[in-house]
Amino acid sequence: MEFTEATIQDLNYRFEDAAIKCSERCLYQSAKWAAEMLDSLLPVGHEDTDPESPMDVTDLAPAINPYLRTKDLEEAALEAQEAHKYLLAKSYFDTREYDRCAAVFLPPKAPLIPFSMTSPNSKSKQPRTNPMKGKDKASPFQGSKGHATKNPYPKISQKSLFLALYSKYMAGEKRKDEETEMVLGPADGGMAVNRELPDLARGLEGWLAEQSANGLEEQGQGWLEYLYAVVLLKGRNEELAKTWLIRSVHQNPFHWGAWQELNDLLGSTEDLNQILPHLPENVMTLIFHVYCSQELYQATNATDKALNELESLFPTSAFLQTQRALLYYHNKEFDEASQIFTQILTTSPHRLDSLDHFSNILYVMGERPKLAFVAQVATATDKFRPETCCVVGNYYSLKSEHEKAVMYFRRALTLDRNFLSAWTLMGHEYIEMKNTHTAIESYRRAVDVNRKDYRAWYGLGQAYEVLDMAFYALFYYQRAAALQPYDPKMWQAVGSCYAKMGRVEQSIQALKRALVAGSYYADDGVPGASPGSNTRKILDPETLHQIATLYERLDDEEEAAAYMELTLQQESGGAPVHDENSDDDDYSSASEIAAHSDEGSEDDDGASRRRRRKPRPRTSSFGMQHDDSTASDAWHHGTGPTATTSKARLWLAQSALRNGDLERADQLAGELCQDGMEVEEAKALMRDIRARREDAD
Numbered sequence: 001m002e003f004t005e006a007t008i009q010d011l012n013y014r015f016e017d018a019a020i021k022c023s024e025r026c027l028y029q030s031a032k033w034a035a036e037m038l039d040s041l042l043p044v045g046h047e048d049t050d051p052e053s054p055m056d057v058t059d060l061a062p063a064i065n066p067y068l069r070t071k072d073l074e075e076a077a078l079e080a081q082e083a084h085k086y087l088l089a090k091s092y093f094d095t096r097e098y099d100r101c102a103a104v105f106l107p108p109k110a111p112l113i114p115f116s117m118t119s120p121n122s123k124s125k126q127p128r129t130n131p132m133k134g135k136d137k138a139s140p141f142q143g144s145k146g147h148a149t150k151n152p153y154p155k156i157s158q159k160s161l162f163l164a165l166y167s168k169y170m171a172g173e174k175r176k177d178e179e180t181e182m183v184l185g186p187a188d189g190g191m192a193v194n195r196e197l198p199d200l201a202r203g204l205e206g207w208l209a210e211q212s213a214n215g216l217e218e219q220g221q222g223w224l225e226y227l228y229a230v231v232l233l234k235g236r237n238e239e240l241a242k243t244w245l246i247r248s249v250h251q252n253p254f255h256w257g258a259w260q261e262l263n264d265l266l267g268s269t270e271d272l273n274q275i276l277p278h279l280p281e282n283v284m285t286l287i288f289h290v291y292c293s294q295e296l297y298q299a300t301n302a303t304d305k306a307l308n309e310l311e312s313l314f315p316t317s318a319f320l321q322t323q324r325a326l327l328y329y330h331n332k333e334f335d336e337a338s339q340i341f342t343q344i345l346t347t348s349p350h351r352l353d354s355l356d357h358f359s360n361i362l363y364v365m366g367e368r369p370k371l372a373f374v375a376q377v378a379t380a381t382d383k384f385r386p387e388t389c390c391v392v393g394n395y396y397s398l399k400s401e402h403e404k405a406v407m408y409f410r411r412a413l414t415l416d417r418n419f420l421s422a423w424t425l426m427g428h429e430y431i432e433m434k435n436t437h438t439a440i441e442s443y444r445r446a447v448d449v450n451r452k453d454y455r456a457w458y459g460l461g462q463a464y465e466v467l468d469m470a471f472y473a474l475f476y477y478q479r480a481a482a483l484q485p486y487d488p489k490m491w492q493a494v495g496s497c498y499a500k501m502g503r504v505e506q507s508i509q510a511l512k513r514a515l516v517a518g519s520y521y522a523d524d525g526v527p528g529a530s531p532g533s534n535t536r537k538i539l540d541p542e543t544l545h546q547i548a549t550l551y552e553r554l555d556d557e558e559e560a561a562a563y564m565e566l567t568l569q570q571e572s573g574g575a576p577v578h579d580e581n582s583d584d585d586d587y588s589s590a591s592e593i594a595a596h597s598d599e600g601s602e603d604d605d606g607a608s609r610r611r612r613r614k615p616r617p618r619t620s621s622f623g624m625q626h627d628d629s630t631a632s633d634a635w636h637h638g639t640g641p642t643a644t645t646s647k648a649r650l651w652l653a654q655s656a657l658r659n660g661d662l663e664r665a666d667q668l669a670g671e672l673c674q675d676g677m678e679v680e681e682a683k684a685l686m687r688d689i690r691a692r693r694e695d696a697d
Helices: 005-024 028-040 075-080 083-094 096-105 135-144 158-180 198-214 223-234 238-251 257-264 269-278 283-295 303-311 319-330 334-346 355-365 368-381 384-396 402-414 420-432 435-448 455-466 468-485 489-498 506-518 542-555 557-569 590-594 606-612 641-659 660-675 679-696
Strands: none
Touching: 005 028, 028 257, 075 158, 083 096, 083 158, 096 158, 158 198, 158 223, 158 590, 198 223, 198 355, 198 606, 223 238, 223 257, 238 257, 238 269, 238 455, 269 283, 269 334, 283 303, 283 368, 303 319, 319 334, 319 506, 334 355, 334 542, 355 368, 355 384, 355 420, 368 384, 384 402, 384 420, 435 455, 455 468, 455 489, 455 641, 468 489, 489 506, 489 542, 506 542, 542 557, 542 641, 557 641, 641 679, 660 679
16 A cells, blocks of 8 residues: 555545544544544655745645535534534533433433422332343344334434433443442442443434435444444344444544444454455555454564554554554563563653553563553553553562452452453452452453453463363363464463363374464564474473373373473474474374484483583473574573473383383483482382393393
């Protein structure tokens, strides 16, 4: 996509129009996003002039934005007539008086407080009905098919109607939050609902049906369509909501809120590829594609190319920089992600958006002083922002003060019940505090907010595994692995569950997938090493040892021995990276891998093996090697003697003794004594070997 000066000028007008119109309709987050993108857009070139030269005032007059004019003359006339009422309604909305705002254009038909002598605290004799129950009540969320719904609204402009209906929606949300009260309290179980939703769904359905009957679909502005989709989403009617959101982004493509809602409906890359042909062809679709790819953890070359293209158009956009940092974060490239977030914080020290992700990165890296500094900066800016509370909570979690961390995560959720990071992080803290049932509830709420959060699915699996409920744990681990297929930790968890359930063959296949996932990352941390390369790297010895023990459970001693040998090879060097172009999705056998490895074979003597050993490098939680050496050096460095490799050496020594290979058994037992691990067992082996030799003599 090429961006000419005319294109950039048009984008200037578009983003300015979006910022103004979103602000007029009190969609403040979308207005802020559009204004930030407008500010980061490449400036339109102007000829240089002498600042001291006289200049006509008319030369300084900005060009009129053509998109700010209302094209529909009838709509323009209605907006002009309602101008003073609109200002009144917006002032009520800005002061959070949502019911008064809605009543400016949609006055209630009956008084809310009955004029009677009945005490307001007395209970009504009429049974209370839940607006979410019953077929007739649920029909507005599903689109009424049995009968046509009439338009109940007076003839006012779409701008005023949106503000009034959005006020009703916000009033219902406010009352719902008041009814739920404490986070994870007795009333926080999903019983409270937005009681305005059924009326909003019926009314918007009638209004849109009337527009369609009169052939006025082309005159839709996209705002009411967006609001109807939001109401449908609350009623779990996702397919119909997706249809209206697509129509909304066609009519009003620069409204970021509609794109965000559409992103929440996409659960996989297949859903994204299916919906892309139905989207408008403009820069917003490109931004949406990058944003969805980041949310789906897809750090592909196409995503990187699209992001580079957008950064050339918006060179100072903090939003795009954040997307790149999050892509690094999802790929475990914490140093690169930390550098980008540090740069954003240096440029905009008062920007709190996505700061919770920065705190997660610093937490994983163990950067406690830097995390403390970020927490101080965020607290000085706004201590009552959910992002600030998550940053402070992560700081206390790093200090192992889990009670204080939970307190701040609860505070974040009190400010915003849909703040995903707080639900997931609070679940982690409850796991640390051994409060498994509350952790499960926290993770479930995180999944309700965002089904694509693999950390919440993995947390649910961990919690149920603690409760020895392997079937439940397996289900949640599989969901996490489907979302993050190149994280070996996910497949290791799946394999562990299969093993506990006695499904040994499936456990072996899952652990082999973990080996493949570990080899997906290149040594410099960038995913997607060149296929078919001869790169040698360290495989996870623990995973190899688990596979070997599983083969031993199947009485397949040959494969068990091969995987034990492969485990031992990780001391001095790795195995070849799996060829991603091959037909097999994992290693078929350890013999296949060991055949390509020339280090640690049986013809090596103990002295040469020991000379090649290096101190064990630090490994991360997902089994990747982190070393300060260059990538080429890392290919020839191993883990050194570890507890796992010593177990493999002991097993091989015992196997050699059973098979009568006394020389091999004696060599391995001697190495165990030199390593200082499994010493008693090694000495017992050597005594047994000596006795057998004496018997043979």
